[in-house]
Each structure stands twice: as structure tokens, then as C-alpha cells.
Amino acid sequence: MAGAAAGDPPFAFMGRVSRKAVGTVGSLGEWGFLARLLPKLSKGLSGRVALGPGDDAALVRVGRETWALTTDMLVEGVHFRKEWTTGENLGHKTLAVNLSDLAAMGDVAPAVGVLSAGMPPKTPVRFIEGFYRGFARLAREHGFELVGGDTVRSDRLVFSLAAFGRVRGLVFKRSGARVGDALMVTGTLGDAAAGLILLEKGGRRRDSFLVQRLLRPEPRLAWARRLAGTGGVTAGMDSSDGFWRSVKVLGESSRVGAEVWADRLPVSPSLRTWAKGRAEDFALVGGEDYELVFTARPEAVRRIESFGFAREVGRILPSRRGFTALHDGRKREVPSGFEHFNG
The missing domain is CATH 3.30.1330.10 (PurM-like, N-terminal domain)
Structure with a gap:
């Protein structure tokens, strides 16, 4: 992870962290640790650094x-x-x-x-x-x-x-999302998290789609280039820490909120069959999919969706609206996800 140009709010997404002495990185958690450390590393960067940590x-x-x-x-x-x-x-x-x-x-x-x-x-x-x-x-x-x-x-x-x-x-920065932008994502979500559970339960079918999504992720370089070519993408990151975490990071980095249409999240047939009624939960918070989570200007959505690998799954809102997941227009709870240093 790296990156935030001068004037951007590079570490807002990590939250406010106490400056008092703490005993271990576990007491801070991954994001708290980064919020404490990275601002110090970012001070005094030279002009050759176009985008520093974040x-x-x-x-x-x-x-x-x-x-x-x-x-x-x-x-x-x-x-x-x-x-x-x-x-x-x-x-x-x-x-x-x-x-x-x-x-x-x-x-x-x-x-x-x-x-x-x-x-x-x-x-x-x-x-x-x-x-x-x-x-x-x-x-x-x-x-x-x-x-x-x-x-x-x-x-x-x-x-x-x-x-x-x-x-x-x-270039897609995390801090470029604006109110009214479309929230979009590539591929399918939740597969790798399901693959991890299969392995933890003793499954040995390494050739299964869900397990392969965990063990052999595919970097979306070609897709990123096509998205960049539209000129309509305003912010982006990958979904390695889970889709919901990515949405919050993009929103807080850009000082905006977001509404996620959870029932629109792309889910593979394999995950839908295996997870039954919980596929949406896996799509929201499952990590390790390495898809692209990004925002785009409304007028670019139709062209982007015509590529066949991305879809609109929400909308960027004013920051005061916070972050909300909806199913069939109604607010739904979001399960907790994984964080390093927290056991």
C-alpha cells in the first residue's frame, strides 16, 4: 500500500487513533497501526514523489x-x-x-x-x-x-x-470519488473467502472454482487499462481486504459516504450454490478476491458495463450519510471482516 498526493486526506480512512503510548500492535489493529505510523513516514517527501503512502x-x-x-x-x-x-x-x-x-x-x-x-x-x-x-x-x-x-x-x-x-x-487514486458517482466492481465477489472455508473444513479439491479463486487470483491489469481508457473512472482500489472494507476506504479517503446495493453484488454460480442464503454476506466482506472496486462518473456507467466485466453496485453520497448496505431497498447489517494483528 502507498499513496496520497499533497492536499489529499491520505489517512482519513484509518480513523482517529490515540497518540498515547500503546503496548502492542495488536492493541491498535492493522488500520490503527498504519494510521499511527504512516503520517510520520510521509513528512518531508520530495517533489519526485507524486503519490506517497495511502x-x-x-x-x-x-x-x-x-x-x-x-x-x-x-x-x-x-x-x-x-x-x-x-x-x-x-x-x-x-x-x-x-x-x-x-x-x-x-x-x-x-x-x-x-x-x-x-x-x-x-x-x-x-x-x-x-x-x-x-x-x-x-x-x-x-x-x-x-x-x-x-x-x-x-x-x-x-x-x-x-x-x-x-x-x-x-491513474486511479483512492481519494477521487465525488458525490453522485457510481460505485462499481469487477468480476465476482466472495469466492476466495468461501474457498478458504472449504480448505479449513478439510476439503482437498484444489481444482474447485472457489478454492482456485483463493490460491490463484488473477490480476485485473487488462480490465484496469480498459477502464482507464474510458476516462470516466474517478477513484479505485482492489478488494483484497473485502468489498465492504474497500468501499469504506474509498469513501473516507474521498470524504464521502456510499450506498451499496447488496442484492446487486456480482456472485458466481459456484458461490451461490455452496453458500445458499449467505452468498450476499460473502460478497460483502469476503477478502482475497483481488477485484477492482472503483467509482465512475454517471455518464460512463453504460459504456463500462458494456465491457461485460463490471457492474454498478451503488452510489456515492455526501459524507454525512455514512455507509449503508441495502437489500431490496431496505437497510441490512454487514458482517464483520478480517483484520491483521487482531488475532
């Missing part, structure tokens, strides 16, 4: 070009379990989640990256070779090159990738 990627001016920079980490026991996945799937996902950050910024072409890996000494070599095969296959698809990194002994598997991409066109 978005899916930072933007840095290099000569006449602008580059997007992002990093993501996958930790065994937090983001994956070795018994659930394969080396190839893990390599794919390590790159995919970083490319998703670049896609969330708009028209960005992936370029190069550096990968650091922490490994226990008893890690099977075949698993790591599989990791790099999966990584390399997705890299070739998107013209991405791995140019360096580091390795270290660790008590569990840890992979941290820093990815760089060149900005070609329109």
Missing part, C-alpha cells in the same frame, strides 16, 4: 515518466498453509497480489521487481522450484521481469515482492 501503490517521477511502486508479503500460517497449496500456486499468488496493486492504480504496465524469501532449512527444494515456475509463468504473461532479491533462513516460509510498473495513462 494507496495501493506509490507513484514516483523518474525523468519524464511516472512509475508505480508496491510491495506485498505472504507469510506461512497467516496467508497460506503449505498443506493447502503447491509451490506453483504460491509463486503465482505472490506475483498476482502485487500485480493487483498495480492494476488498482489504473493504466500501469508491470515491469520489474525484486523478491526476498525466508525459508526454513528443511523446506523441500522441489517446493521452491515449483514456486519459481508458477511465478515465472505469470510473469511471462504480463511482461514482468524478476531482477534481484534476497534469501534468509526463517522459521516459516515468507515471500516479499517489491514490484514496479510504468504509468501509461489514467
